Amino acid sequence: MAATGAAEEEFPDIKGGGSLIVAWQLKDKPVTIVGGGSVATSRVSHLLAADARITVVCPQDGLSPELRHRLSRSQITHIPRPFSISTDLPSEGPSRPAMVLVAIDSPSVSTEIYTACHALHIPVNVADVPRECDFYFGSMYRDGPLQVMVSTNGNGPKMASIVRKRIESEIGDEPFGCAIERLGVLRAAVRQRIPGHEKAEMRKRMRWVSLLSEKWTIAQLATLDDRTINLVLEDLDQDPPSFQEIQKKL
Ligand SMILES: C[C@@]1(CC(=O)O)c2cc3[nH]c(cc4nc(cc5[nH]c(cc(n2)[C@H]1CCC(=O)O)[C@@](C)(CC(=O)O)[C@@H]5CCC(=O)O)C(CC(=O)O)=C4CCC(=O)O)c(CCC(=O)O)c3CC(=O)O
Numbered sequence: 001m002a003a004t005g006a007a008e009e010e011f012p013d014i015k016g017g018g019s020l021i022v023a024w025q026l027k028d029k030p031v032t033i034v035g036g037g038s039v040a041t042s043r044v045s046h047l048l049a050a051d052a053r054i055t056v057v058c059p060q061d062g063l064s065p066e067l068r069h070r071l072s073r074s075q076i077t078h079i080p081r082p083f084s085i086s087t088d089l090p091s092e093g094p095s096r097p098a099m100v101l102v103a104i105d106s107p108s109v110s111t112e113i114y115t116a117c118h119a120l121h122i123p124v125n126v127a128d129v130p131r132e133c134d135f136y137f138g139s140m141y142r143d144g145p146l147q148v149m150v151s152t153n154g155n156g157p158k159m160a161s162i163v164r165k166r167i168e169s170e171i172g173d174e175p176f177g178c179a180i181e182r183l184g185v186l187r188a189a190v191r192q193r194i195p196g197h198e199k200a201e202m203r204k205r206m207r208w209v210s211l212l213s214e215k216w217t218i219a220q221l222a223t224l225d226d227r228t229i230n231l232v233l234e235d236l237d238q239d240p241p242s243f244q245e246i247q248k249k250l
């Protein structure tokens with residue numbers, strides 16, 4: 001059909017009012033957290049899981065017990081004083097934060113920090129102040145490399161937490177995290193055996209991994225150790241073997 005002739009109803013209507021959920025890669029990037037209370041502590045957990053380089057700025061007596069523990073294990077850097085816009089927000093250089101998270105109990109100071117970040121084009125989140133957020137946090141479920149984030153786009157944070165718990169209980173004990181971690185290892189091995197970036201090679205890899213992901217259950221994928229991966233990958237010209245076929249070879 002001609003590109004211009006497509007009828008309007010062929011394309012879905014898109015309702016706005018949402019946000020773009022992405023998996024932001026922060027490994028080794030500097031992130032600054034202002035405040036050391038319970039909200040800051042929860043932000044630190046999420047950032048540690050993302051391997052970010054974390055600096056917490058707050059007076060010595062504001063650091064929560066958990067953050068003191070993380071500091072003693074060198075998981076975070078602590079600057080023990082109130083946040084200073086002129087010192088703690090370098091506009092360039094390796095210390096320029098990739099992201100700033102504000103979790104303090106002073107709305108006016110929060111606004112000043114937000115304004116300074118905004119001027120420097122540094123993405124910022126001020127806990128609980130939607131108009132001072134370039135992005136919102138969501139309710140997180142995590143199992144190894146698997147992450148599920150629920151967002152209500154500011155409409156009902158508590159409801160986000162309720163939906164996340166529903167997902168958590170639906171997943172139950174199924175070892176998704178382990179299965180996905182093992183699939184990651186297997187995919188790397190497939191790329192070694194069928195290297196190359198030609199369309200045909202990519203198609204072959206992608207088709208093969210997709211078929212295996214569907215053919216094996218989550219519990220079966222979770223059993224893939226290095227030895228079974230070698231057996232599974234024995235003949236990549238054939239469709240993937242079943243779990244039972246591999247069991248017979250062991
Ligand atoms: C916009 C956003 C900005 C941001 O902070 O990033 C924001 C804003 C506000 N939160 C408020 C209240 C509460 N927030 C929570 C809890 C969470 N809040 C989180 C995110 C977000 N909160 C972002 C939107 C996310 C979304 O909509 O999906 C969660 C998901 C993630 C996290 O923060 O880690 C975490 C649950 C984590 C979990 O349990 O899994 C609870 C429940 C509780 O504490 O148990 C309550 C009370 C009940 C209620 O109001 O629902 C208020 C009103 C304050 C007031 O009334 O004064 C505002 C301001 C406003 O709405 O104007």
Ligand SMILES: NC(=O)C1=CN([C@@H]2O[C@H](COP(=O)(O)OP(=O)(O)OC[C@H]3O[C@@H](n4cnc5c(N)ncnc54)[C@H](O)[C@@H]3O)[C@@H](O)[C@H]2O)C=CC1
Pocket residue numbers: 034035036037038039040057058059061062063064081082083103104105106109127128
């Ligand atoms: N505690 C909670 O459950 C929730 C809190 N919030 C909001 O998040 C914000 C933070 O909450 P909490 O972590 O509970 O607060 P908190 O009162 O436990 O901690 C505040 C922290 O900010 C530090 N601080 C204050 N002024 C500072 C400055 N100028 N520079 C650097 N650090 C400074 C303090 O030393 C302390 O570490 C508040 O605005 C609160 O309204 C939102 C949702 C839930």
